[in-house]
Amino acid sequence: MWFYEKKLQYPAKVGRANLRMAKYLITQYGGPDGELAASLRYLTQRYTMPTGQAKAILTDIGTEELAHLEIIATLVYKLMDRSTVGEIEAAGLGAYYADHDKALYYVNGESVPWTAAYIQSKGDPVADLHEDMAAEEKARATYEWLINLSDDPDLNDTLKFLRQREIVHFQRFGETLQLVQEHLDSKRVY
Amino acid sequence: MNREQVAALKELMAQEFTALEFHLYLDTHPTDQRALMEYNEACRQLMVLKQRYQQCFGPLTFCESSGYPWQWIEEPWPWQISY
Numbered sequence: 016m017w018f019y020e021k022k023l024q025y026p027a028k029v030g031r032a033n034l035r036m037a038k039y040l041i042t043q044y045g046g047p048d049g050e051l052a053a054s055l056r057y058l059t060q061r062y063t064m065p066t067g068q069a070k071a072i073l074t075d076i077g078t079e080e081l082a083h084l085e086i087i088a089t090l091v092y093k094l095m096d097r098s099t100v101g102e103i104e105a106a107g108l109g110a111y112y113a114d115h116d117k118a119l120y121y122v123n124g125e126s127v128p129w130t131a132a133y134i135q136s137k138g139d140p141v142a143d144l145h146e147d148m149a150a151e152e153k154a155r156a157t158y159e160w161l162i163n164l165s166d167d168p169d170l171n172d173t174l175k176f177l178r179q180r181e182i183v184h185f186q187r188f189g190e191t192l193q194l195v196q197e198h199l200d201s202k203r204v205y
Numbered sequence: 206m207n208r209e210q211v212a213a214l215k216e217l218m219a220q221e222f223t224a225l226e227f228h229l230y231l232d233t234h235p236t237d238q239r240a241l242m243e244y245n246e247a248c249r250q251l252m253v254l255k256q257r258y259q260q261c262f263g264p265l266t267f268c269e270s271s272g273y274p275w276q277w278i279e280e281p282w283p284w285q286i287s288y
């Protein structure tokens with residue numbers, strides 16, 4: 016089970032309202048390599064992991080990704096804050112506004128809604144952990160490209176924190192893959 | 206939210222992050238005794254900060270005692286705060 020903690024994992028700041036960046040950043044909310052996909056992928060793959068260690072890391076990283084989802088939501092919320100309908104339309108977000116006003120919705124930068132087809136849960140721990148490592152690298156690259164698109168130092172500070180977390184998660188999944196492989200090899204001896 | 210509260214909140218966030226890093230590390234290095242000691246110490250310090258923060262500013266999570274009236278519903282929520 017889960018309880019909510021009424022705080023963010025990291026102080027999510029933006030220097031100024033910026034609809035252009037809001038439009039790009041929403042992909043880390045509901046896009047293919049975003050935080051929702053990451054969290055739901057790990058939290059559903061954990062049930063069929065072979066070791067307590069692998070179950071733990073998927074539970075813990077899946078939970079941390081929910082905290083990242085909240086950070087992205089906070090950033091998008093702040094980037095859109097106080098903007099007028101005219102500004103929203105000029106930034107190419109008129110269609111988004113028609114469906115959602117300034118509410119947060121799970122879409123990518125082109126307003127394609129989130130789908131479970133973004134993720135897999137194969138039941139084979141080696142296949143699943145390879146997917147997880149790739150997912151972390153894709154999320155890291157997305158943060159990289161978002162930082163390239165942004166000239167707001169406050170926003171970039173939070174994006175760099177999130178990028179760094181993907182690197183740590185990749186490392187932990189890599190170690191888990193090795194531990195799982197050792198576990199599977201030890202069973203094969205008999 | 207005043208400056209003093211934001212500062213206390215950020216201190217607590219940083220301490221919790223330290224504990225989380227050790228937690229994930231221990232998931233793949235369960236026999237690293239030094240990391241385990243540092244994890245236990247980080248958690249102990251976090252408890253102190255959380256207790257102090259919640260006494261001043263109200264509950265951060267489920268089953269932390271609340272002053273009257275019920276403080277959980279007080280704003281700002283985390284996305285409304287200027288950090």
Ligand SMILES: [Fe+2]
Nearest residue numbers: 151180181184
């Ligand atoms: Fe991640």
